[in-house]
Amino acid sequence: MMLIKTIQLGRSYKKGSIVIPALQDASFEMQEGMFLSIVGKSGSGKSTLLNLIGALDRPTSGSIIFKGKEMKTMTRTEMARHRRFSVGMIFQSFNLIQSRNALENVELALTFGGLPRSKRHKKATELLSAVGLENRLTHRPDELSGGETQRVAIARALANNPKVLLADEPTGNLDSETSAEIISLLKDLNANNGLSVIMVTHDFETAEKVSERIIRLKDGLIVETIEKQEVL
């Protein structure tokens, strides 16, 4: 079943009188339950594409259809709702709130999701336990390793049962061993829980191992779409 469809999607930025195209004519499709990777060098437009799918940004041209709904015409409130319930995001720099512990970071997402206070603690504990952090609940991000911090971010991204997990260079700040663990966790979530995943990475090898489809970007343009069969 179709989850995301982009049609000639574009995002450009203005710097004075100069228009810089970050993404141009990007058209692709993604089915539910798919693990899709977007690869390319720095500045190729990978994160821009992910931000548009995650409703953190608006396209300047083209359109994105998410579960049959045109995202370009969404109001700001609808965009917030999309970020809250439809997608879960993880980042290279983790983006946890430093002053809050693991549990509180996950609870904050549940709070935005409207879960009653009485159920929040239990759900957050379950999510953190599911990513193997049952002993790190009250640790703050600066008391956790990089891998653990990213696990907290994954638990937070899953808090409101999103349709798709958007991972922006999730292993960019991790050593190879920890990176492998995180990629394995993402693959497990995809394979066992049926969660759709879009991973942005500059590491083609990693993308190759786990993805069913790889989109290669260069200078804001999709230059190649590789299906899993071809990869394998």
Place this chain on the structure above:
Amino acid sequence: MNLYDMILLGLSNLWRTKLRTLLTVLGVVIGIAALTSMVSFGTGMQKNITDAFVSNDIFTSITVTPKTLDFNEIASGNANLPAEAAKGDNKPLTDSTLQAIRSIKGVELAYPNLEFPARVKFLNDSASLTITAMPAAVANYKPYSDLLAGSFFLSDSARVAILREDMLASKLSISLIKNGEHQTLSHSDSAKGVRLMHPDSLIGKSINLITMSVNPSGIPSALFGMTSSSRGLPIEETLTELKIGGILKQRGHFSSGMSGGQVIIPIATAENIPRLGFTSIWDLLDHKKKEGTYASIHVRIDDLKNMDAVRKELEALEVGVFSIADQLQEIKRSFLIINSVLGAIGAIALIVAGLGIINTMVMSILERTREIGIMKAIGGSETEIRMIFFVEASVIGLIGAIFGLVLGWVVTKIANLVMNLQLIPNGVEPVNLFYFPMWLILGAIAFSILISLAAGLYPAMRAARIDPVKALRHD
């Protein structure tokens, strides 16, 4: 996210930056303390004055005069100007007018205002005082119903005088001993010959009134210079001996003069005392003044709500009507202006505190830009982000208001104490200069929150509009 969650989130955010929050709250505390102490001074003054009016039953009193009397003159204290009253063709106030007034429904008491000057001799002192004549029936009304010592006269012809407490000290050098107090005279008072006496010990003592009157039989001799009087006028002095019946309490610091002269005597007794029938030079110049007419009549009504009905009936008698109750709105308006000016001065401090809140909130947003981006990325809407900052601003306002009220109250109590420490040695009763009515307390809290919300408006809007993509890249 519901309001409770927002409040908890706001509180935890404020708690994270304790020192900065504390300093910002302190600004609001000082602002609210300044505002409330200023306004409480205004409301305190208003309360003291209106309480004095109420305790003297002034609001249910009406002064009736011949119609052309200028009421502003009365308000300024020149109520006894019969020359003004009787000029022109206006109806003078006569016994029939008095009877007509007494028959009006709602009028409990009506008697002519009768005041005259006299020299009063008591023990070894003498003083020139104003004598007021009143009927015995006023004993049922405040402030005559509650005396410091003795009792009010029961008959209009009793040979009794009621003295005012404040007059004893100021005119007759008598300092009264209050119940349960051990009083001693200061050296300066002893040197001035001030006597310390118990109020009850004054009751029954003789007091002499010396009045002057014109002796008609002496006029021809005076005209032909045949008198031995040093002034050459046919004037006689009459001594009237009365007993002290009671001491009238001083009620508040603003009530002097509201309840008649310094010595009150029964009306029939007063009428029999020979005296000059004028209280000012105008009386002498008023050739139209007739015998049996009154300069003004004092009317007491049973209830303030009957004021309009009684006033209409009085106006039908073609007389001038004046009551303090009419001036009540004017008094209230005057105090509103005073309170507004005092409030505006206090509000300046609060507005400065508001600028402090803006500064704190803007700083907070700059520091928390990435956090705001994170909140947006995990689903926080602009409304929720805005509300979180609004809650933070209003919590600063609320806490500031509560502690500001406490500080304002403490400061005014100290100011009052210092003031009374200065007043008490001078024989002045302790006074409450400040008053915190409920509207001031609730109004100050509401105003503080309002200022805080206004101060939080710009920062909250700014926070809500932060671009999440840029915010997430923010260091």
